[in-house]
Amino acid sequence: MKKLLALVFATILTFSCASLIGCKPKSDKTSYTFAMISDIHLQREDKTSEEFFKNSIAVSKALAKGKSGNLDGVFIAGDLLDTIWYQRLTYENSITQNDGEKRDAELEYLKTVFDETIPDGTDLGYCLGNHDMTGGFDNYDCSSGGGTESTRGVSSRKYYAALKTSNKNYFKNDDTKDHSTLDLSYEQLCNLGLRYQRIALKDFSINFIIVDNETYWKETGTYTVFQLQWIEETLAYINGKYPKEPVFLITHNPVQDTVFGSMGTEGDRDLDSILAKYPNTILFAGHIHKSPYSELALSQDKGFTAVDCGTTKCTNATVYSDGRIDKSGKWYNVNYAGDTSAASEGLLVTVNNDSSVTIERVDYLAKKTIGSAWEIPAIGTANRNTKYAPANRDTVNSVPYFEENAVTAQVNTENVTNVFFKEAKSGDNDVWAYEVNAYSGSDLSETKLVSTARNIKNFKGEYCVSFTGNVTRVSVTAIDSLYKRSVAKSFTVDRAGKTDGGYDINGFGTTGEQTTGSVAYGDYDLSEGKIFRHENGFLTNLKSAYAVGNSYFNAAGTTYDFSFVIKNARCNRAQTSNGNSEASYRLGAVLASYVYNGRQFSICASVNFSDWNSEDKERIVKNELSYYLLITTPSGYARCEKIELDNYGFKTKTLENAAEYKAAMESETGLKLKVVRTADNFEIYLGDTLVDTVGARLSGIFDGTYTDFASATKSAFGIACYGGEADYTNLFINAINY
DSSP: OHHHHHHHHHHHHHHHHHHSTTOSOOOSOSEEEEEEEOOOOBOTTOHHHHHHHHHHHHHHHHHHTTTTSSOOEEEEESOOBSTTOTTOTTSTTOOOTTOHHHHHHHHHHHHHHHHHHSOTTOEEEEEOOGGGOSSOOOOOOTTSSSSOOOHHHHHHHHHHHHHTTSTTOTTTTBOOSOOSTTOOOHHHHHHTTEEEEEEEOSSOEEEEEEEOOSOOSOSSOSSOHHHHHHHHHHHHHHHHHOTTSOEEEEOSSOBTTSSTTOOGGGSBSTTHHHHHHSTTEEEEEOSSOOOTTSGGGEEOTTSSEEEEOOOSSOOOSOGGGGSBOSTTOOBOOEEEOOOOTTOOEEEEEEEETTSOEEEEEEETTTTEEEEEEEEEOOTTOTTTTTTTSGGGHHHHOOOOBOOTTOEEEEEETTSOEEEEEEOOBOTTOOEEEEEEEEEETTEEEEEEEEEOOTTSTTOOSEEEEEEOSOOOEEEEEEEETTOOBOOOEEEEOOSSSEEOOOOBOTTTTOTTOSTTOOBOGGGSOOSTTOOOOOTTSSSSSOOOSGGGGOEEEEEEESEEEEEEEEEEEETTOOOOTTSSOOSOOEEEEEEEEEEETTEEEEEEEEEEEEEEETTTTEEEEEEEEEEEEEEEOTTTOOEEEEEEOGGGTOOOEEOTTHHHHHHHHHSSSOEEEEEEEOSSEEEEEETTEEEEEEESOEEEEESSSEEEEOTTOOEEEEEEEESOEEEEEEEEEEEEEO
């Protein structure tokens, strides 16, 4: 009988423990590896964001196999969704505060993607970001007993309600008790965006504190007094009871003046005093869309460790796009900024049983780690919070350098000096800019700053910069994100040996060499009605990141005509640098693309439905056919310049029946865009209507480099996409004259 009672008691106890969160047996793991990502910006109508997120988890799983054996966790520092943010009225058809049905559909989509992507048994933690808010930003103190619930409170509750229905039990590691003096239930804490996860391993446990920001773009007040009290008291509880255990604080907004990009109101000061009391806490944040290729994505400047998680969707420019390239605050004009808006990056974090932490940066598209791992020493080690402080960076970071014969220069027949230089080397993989100087005799005549392009897919490692004037010597200096400068590489210019500049279509159409993929002319039936698209999505869902949105066909000539159908257009889903729609809405064709003087030139014609006025914060309806020139490097689409062509013979034209064209492009049937290049003109058709004829001649442009385009210039052609996305079908190419 005693044995029976003991068995029944044990069974009840086992059942009870299995039912209670946090009562599970400890894992036999001695380390814990998790993906730490941010700003995934999922939305039902943007398959690219979904593909990037799923790829980030797949790459993390592959890399984690060599760490703790598998991917133990996935943690996301906000901006899970994109279009749910009702204040983004720059979008067409945006979800408004009262669009409950659309909002709930986005939440259900989020859960579905998580369920499909997060491996079984893998832990999940998330906070919300500004794009996840379901209404305006009210700085409402959630500790108040009455009044209207804050936007953040509404959002936190709805996300929790949606995700807790998953059969994967994403909240299984949550500590259900309130360890502050606020005496709130677990459900209340989750509804307020306050979660404490404690994950037990064989010899130790890991603590995650996850907090939703209340508001944004303020130095103080991004958390309520209530939230700050809960954070501090929960940290005090962990520090008092588990002082040797690792603690991670995950939130969307970075702490001001820590990681690069957290300056001003892009960061906040609310957590400064709290983290100063508990400096062993490691803070992970997102929001600013900066690249972890930079060593400044980790900061110990304030005595604690702060880390920027990057973004899986689109990185916002490069470190030097603002023109500052030394600590003195000297500013330069950025002549050529690398276009990184198609980047997808994040972190892989391994917690070891001695409480030391290894943080690896990951380029998900390249499927590789970036530079050297950051090694945070164990708790109690003297340099845990100072190893990467500014005073100690010289001991852990190397200086960039050039290999021999890295710099050359040529003078063409128009007396333009083209400077070619190879990518600099660095043990940290942290070269972010190049300072290129042109001299006339002993006098410095001009300086140009070139942002790196080395994290752009298929970049082949060579840059080109052009100068006018009597240049006799050039020098190139590589600069890293810590403002360390290489020894300058110089080259003496031979002004007697001039070149003709060299028109070329080199590299076009070779399968695998185009950033957005190419349509292989010999591999497709190009008859009318044939659908062309790549399974990897390169030709559908094209994005608006300047040249990243262009796709070139494997065909070229001096006369030709081609057409394709634009359908399912979504001008409200632009992949701009911040993931929002502050861009023109343009869909069109590359009339001609060719290489000259070491740069690729693409003459583009696009139907422009509207432009964004950044000063007045409003969208201006355009409904016109406009033309622009893209100047890029042919070896990886490092964006140099975009030039509107109104002053060069390609006049903008207002379109009649623009609403009909737009409706047709947005439909499943679509609208045919046709281009005819003759010896003298480009003809542009929408449907069967000739909407414009412009001269096939471009002369005298000099904006960092020189170009001419004439009837004898052989060129490639293709799709131009800037500010929108669409599906492209029914390719037709005819009468190519090589």
